[in-house]
Amino acid sequence: MKVAVVTGAxxxxxxxxxxxxxxxxxNLALGARSVDLLEExxxxxxxxxxxxxxxxxLDVSSPQSLKEFAEAVLEEFGGxxxxxxxxxxxxxxxxxxxxxxxxxxxFQVNALGVWRTIKLFLPxxxxxxxxxxVVTSYISTMILANAGxxxxxxxxxxxxxxxxxxxxxxxxxxxxxxxMVDTYFYGRPGRKIEEGFMKPEDVAELLVALLKLPKHVLVxxxxxxxxx
Ligand code: NJP
Numbered sequence: 029m030k031v032a033v034v035t036g037a038x039x040x041x042x043x044x045x046x047x048x049x050x051x052x053x054x055n056l057a058l059g060a061r062s063v064d065l066l067e068e069x070x071x072x073x074x075x076x077x078x079x080x081x082x083x084x085x086l087d088v089s090s091p092q093s094l095k096e097f098a099e100a101v102l103e104e105f106g107g108x109x110x111x112x113x114x115x116x117x118x119x120x121x122x123x124x125x126x127x128x129x130x131x132x133x134x135f136q137v138n139a140l141g142v143w144r145t146i147k148l149f150l151p152x153x154x155x156x157x158x159x160x161x162v163v164t165s166y167i168s169t170m171i172l173a174n175a176g177x178x179x180x181x182x183x184x185x186x187x188x189x190x191x192x193x194x195x196x197x198x199x200x201x202x203x204x205x206x207x208m209v210d211t212y213f214y215g216r217p218g219r220k221i222e223e224g225f226m227k228p229e230d231v232a233e234l235l236v237a238l239l240k241l242p243k244h245v246l247v248x249x250x251x252x253x254x255x256x
Pocket of ligand 1: 038060061116163166206207210
């Protein structure tokens with residue numbers, strides 16, 4: 029059975045990806061700060077799909093937290109085949125108004141968190157010729173006013189992803205660039221497809237489809253959105 033790691037698995041896109049991968053028969057290692065949500069999800073997936081699920085507290089902005097998470101995952105499963113670096117936070121505001129703390133926070137999670145996560149699991153992924161899917165954003169090549177800190181953090185995550193790919197050809201790196209998705213990212217879920225939102229499950233289904241492509245096919249990135 030293949031092993032997948034999902035960061036930011038407690039809610040939204042990460043949760044939907046965990047559900048879809050369990051359905052596909054992956055054993056899972058799930059990380060996020062909301063351990064209560066992870067516990068509930070893990071039980072549900074184990075019962076429903078007969079897979080093994082390890083969950084741990086994880087804060088990707090903390091090198092120590094990530095180190096402990098990776099050690100627990102590698103000890104439990106012996107290696108990983110798929111890493112989904114999904115954990116991320118929004119950050120709005122004009123660049124001349126964003127505080128030092130907020131700028132630091134969004135880069136720690138969205139940019140450095142991705143770099144750290146991949147770095148820690150890379151040796152195992154190389155050994156297993158695995159895949160890394162990084163959830164960046166449709167804005168990872170765009171410029172947007174009033175969201176400069178978030179946008180820059182996603183450009184950085186994209187740059188890390190592409191550089192890791194160049195330096196590690198034995199691992200497949202996929203950059204997932206969704207448009208708007210109905211998650212906690214915009215407060216509480218409940219936005220309609222007609223308002224231009226996809227469902228988190230749409231992102232999960234796309235990833236599952238990509239994972240089923242022949243081994244020699246590398247999809248470097250996917251930009252996708254609601255048709256509305
Ligand atoms: O958001 P949400 P999404 N360490 O808030 C976790 C990107 N994206 O699913 O720690 C570890 O429902 C948090 O868990 P918890 C976006 O940039 C979205 O939409 O328990 N985990 C939760 O599980 C992000 O990269 C849209 O609070 C941390 C998850 O991350 C990814 O999609 C559009 C953490 C966030 O779930 C998933 O976001 C787009 C930390 N420090 C890109 N901080 C969109 N929704 O429209 C947070 O282009 N998490």
